[in-house]
Amino acid sequence: MAIFKEKQYLRVDVDQERDESLWMKCKSCDELVFKRRVRENNNICPNCGEYFFLTALERVESLVDEGSFVDGAEAIMADDPLGFVDSRPYVERIEEAQEKTGLADAIVLGKASIAGIPIVIAVMDFRFVGGSMGSVVGEQICRGIESAVEEECPFVLVSSSGGARLQEGLFSLLQMAKTAAVRQRLADAGLPFVSVMTYPTSGGVQASIASLGDVIIAERGAMIGFAGRRVIQDTIAQELPAHFQTDAFALEHGFVDRVAKREDLRDELSTLLGYFVETA
């Protein structure tokens, strides 16, 4: 593994400020960059190439044909089946996340096209309680799959999630089983499921639906794995290599098919889908 020693791995900055000023400072190169240029550049630093975090809708926009996305998600939101309170009530956390993101929960779902090929696309949003999968995220993934089956088109899932949502307890855990079961509907219908893993794809999401793609593409800079670095070090205090759970690690160990740069992801998908879907 010597070849990995010198390499600096790309980190995706998820904490970037979203204030009103026109400029932002890139934490990677310390350069003051013009926000609009960053935005037009898929949230990639025009100076040093650092990836900034993309919201779910920005991600959709970056992948599908312009203007093709139709939000197809029936608006559902988290219930609070356990009446969960940690440092604060779950209900408040949800309200705050909704206000912050303008989303009902950690996922956006709709119909769109990529290079003219109709698809159903679901994209997770890490800003919403860490993109965690509770009942709503699990349900929307299933509905997305069902609507792809109905429309007879491919299903694309872009993951950005820390895993199952703790505040819904076993309901969240069981979303893993639910999404895995429903995934079979695409296979039965002969429809492709492309899973795109971005920063981060971990825990219960990596251990269920995200790992069940016919083809799995990792975005450069992704973090992919089941148990995080901290959990492993807390549990068994093991030394971990520098590139642990990076895109390169996932590719090296054979659990993703390809790694793509963010700016190439759209082409990557259109090429791939072209092999599955006969285009006119």
Place this chain on the structure above:
Amino acid sequence: MSDERTLDLLEAKIEELRTLDEIDGMDLGKEIARLEKRLEDLRRDLYSSLSDWERVRLARHAKRPYALDYLNAVFEGFYELHGDRIAGDDRALLAGLARFDGRRVVVLAQQKGRSTEENKDRFFGMTRPQGYRKGLRAMALAERFGLPLVTLIDTPGAYPGLESEEMNIGGAIAESLLAMSRLRVPIVAVVIGEGGSGGALAIGVADRVLMLENAIYSVISPEGAAAILWKDKERAKEAAASLNLTAAHLEELGLIDAVIPEPLGGAHKDFDRTAGALKEKLSRQLDSLCVQPVDKLVSERYERYRGIGRFRPVPAPESEE
């Protein structure tokens, strides 16, 4: 449960009196009866209103019966099958053929170790990718020969470690979930101790899910939840209460099918009785599942999981007057 010590002392005392009774021919019958009554009362007080955290501790109790105890007591002729045919044999997840109540079955069972030595071998009951992939083999075998699958769940979680991650533990769990959701034989899962997160669910997708009374089943360990939610592992007790991880809570939430009663004080206090109760419930479930057409089983299992989740419509924005 420091009161457990009082119980132990009392038990020892009664034992001592009995010995005296026998040796010296002293008539201590009345005294013994009095103490026994007191012991019974104390036990009831102590165990009938266990907190969720106390149940977590019972589920992890050092004397708690493990999978092999049940395999030996409730099943016959467990014929173990080793290895995933790729990378190795996981000793924390056992696979094999067995007879149960006159039926031939395939068993998957998570096994913890009793001694330090055994725990090294069994990774403290934490399943590795080799284990889940062996599980997939066992499932395929069950389907090929039309044998019902019984799983015994008892793990703190999937094994977190470099080797596990290198072998794509998450991918292995995902494959297992998918395989179980469509397996064309009856499946019954029984949580006998700790149902630790994805590592437990990976062998827990079933037509019927049973739990021992003092078993737990959770999206995350109470310690893990406390560390994330409060940044303080010491608050695991609170986390345990919030997570609704006991059999009683999960039955009430409709997420499991039945609770198998344990004797006062936990399964280890009277293993024969616990094993008997498990046998009875498991037998009843298999009886009702095995007569159903496979297509119906599989489609009902699908609907069961498809329907799990609690959510509500987003309220329409208040219209402006």
